[in-house]
Amino acid sequence: MSSVVRCAVIGLGMGSGHAKGYLECPDAKLVAVCDLDPKRLDKFKEHVGADGCYNDHKKMLRELEPDLVSVALPNFLHAPVSIDALRAGAHVLCEKPMALNVKAAQQMIKEAEKARRKLGINLSYRFTGPARALKDLSDEGFLGKPYHASTRWTRRDGFPGFGSWFGQKKLSGGGPLIDLGVHRIDLAMWLMGSPEPETVSGSAHYQIGVPRAKATGKTFDVEDLAAGFIRFKNGASLVFEISWGNHQAQREKMGTEVIGTKGALVHRNEGEGYDFVGEYFRDLKGHKFNGRVHSAIGSIASAYTEMVRAVKHNTKPLADGHDGLRIQRVLDGIYKSAKLGREVKV
Numbered sequence: 318m319s320s321v322v323r324c325a326v327i328g329l330g331m332g333s334g335h336a337k338g339y340l341e342c343p344d345a346k347l348v349a350v351c352d353l354d355p356k357r358l359d360k361f362k363e364h365v366g367a368d369g370c371y372n373d374h375k376k377m378l379r380e381l382e383p384d385l386v387s388v389a390l391p392n393f394l395h396a397p398v399s400i401d402a403l404r405a406g407a408h409v410l411c412e413k414p415m416a417l418n419v420k421a422a423q424q425m426i427k428e429a430e431k432a433r434r435k436l437g438i439n440l441s442y443r444f445t446g447p448a449r450a451l452k453d454l455s456d457e458g459f460l461g462k463p464y465h466a467s468t469r470w471t472r473r474d475g476f477p478g479f480g481s482w483f484g485q486k487k488l489s490g491g492g493p494l495i496d497l498g499v500h501r502i503d504l505a506m507w508l509m510g511s512p513e514p515e516t517v518s519g520s521a522h523y524q525i526g527v528p529r530a531k532a533t534g535k536t537f538d539v540e541d542l543a544a545g546f547i548r549f550k551n552g553a554s555l556v557f558e559i560s561w562g563n564h565q566a567q568r569e570k571m572g573t574e575v576i577g578t579k580g581a582l583v584h585r586n587e588g589e590g591y592d593f594v595g596e597y598f599r600d601l602k603g604h605k606f607n608g609r610v611h612s613a614i615g616s617i618a619s620a621y622t623e624m625v626r627a628v629k630h631n632t633k634p635l636a637d638g639h640d641g642l643r644i645q646r647v648l649d650g651i652y653k654s655a656k657l658g659r660e661v662k663v
């Protein structure tokens with residue numbers, strides 16, 4: 318594809334970031350936005366015009382035939398709306414988690430293959446500068462053989478609005494594990510070289526959210542903390558802790574550490590927010606090397622620019638449907654294991 322990539326965005330919460338990303342990308346043109354909420358549409362009217370604002374995604378796909386569609390809807394709509402877009406001939410960048418379950422994720426991949434269209438998944442922590450730098454180190458063999466990792470994203474009190482789709486299992490697929498864990502477990506596996514998961518053992522706890530929702534009459538039936546252990550086919554292991562709320566000092570703790578036979582890599586937040594740092598450690602001939610990896614601001618393409626590039630130059634998205642499916646298998650397995658109270662095969 319030589320000309321500009323005509324982009325559309327469905328869902329304008331997180332999707333407003335996609336729309337802004339396309340507006341800033343020189344190879345993209347934002348042609349339409351779609352949301353049920355007219356106030357959210359209004360914010361993009363000056364960019365796409367009244368004719369580019371839709372509340373019916375099927376009508377939008379039919380009338381404008383965009384090249385690339387971002388799907389940033391509540392989780393239960395990811396698979397059906399992505400499939401509508403693929404069948405309409407568009408490439409798709411779908412928000413994480415890819416789908417509610419493995420079956421729906423597999424269906425999305427099948428439809429993308431049938432339509433010969435690209436399916437990218439916004440596993441956005443891969444796109445942070447330090448993560449890209451660490452991945453380059455990992456790919457160059459810095460770790461030696463990665464054999465263990467730990468990863469966490471725990472919040473002191475960071476529940477999404479009570480009563481929204483986030484806290485309803487049938488609409489979201491689960492709580493913080495599928496919402497936050499998807500990012501940090503994926504990041505750990507990616508830095509480990511994407512080994513194939515074999516078994517998982519997980520627990521899900523319902524100590525804070527469910528009673529709090531009950532007291533306020535809101536619907537909430539997902540976990541507020543999940544923890545567990547993943548075993549990979551190559552013998553490597555990964556432990557994880559994920560929560561929307563628990564008694565901890567910091568507001569937000571994020572950290573992913575991958576240990577190999579030659580060195581270790583760390584991606585973590587600095588302070589309590591969303592400033593990230595990448596670190597590396599290695600013992601060599603008695604010398605202890607500690608360092609930080611930096612990425613020049615502006616040198617790292619966002620998920621949106623990357624997807625536009627993949628469409629324009631026919632390259633593989635940094636995170637595609639198969640990456641989405643790999644982490645979806647793990648998430649499904651953890652929920653199953655938590656329910657059964659034992660380790661399960663992935």
Ligand SMILES: NC(=O)c1ccc[n+]([C@@H]2O[C@H](COP(=O)([O-])OP(=O)(O)OC[C@H]3O[C@@H](n4cnc5c(N)ncnc54)[C@H](O)[C@@H]3O)[C@@H](O)[C@H]2O)c1
Nearest residue numbers: 328329330331351352353354389390391392412413414441
């Ligand atoms: N990658 C990230 O870091 C990241 C961050 C936040 C959210 N997300 C993901 O983005 C997705 C959306 O989350 P959010 O926080 O924006 O949720 P949200 O509820 O704030 O926004 C969803 C939007 O979709 C609209 N919508 C619902 N049904 C629709 C339909 N049938 N047609 C058109 N519009 C419809 C709603 O009106 C709403 O504006 C979720 O899957 C979430 O996991 C990803």
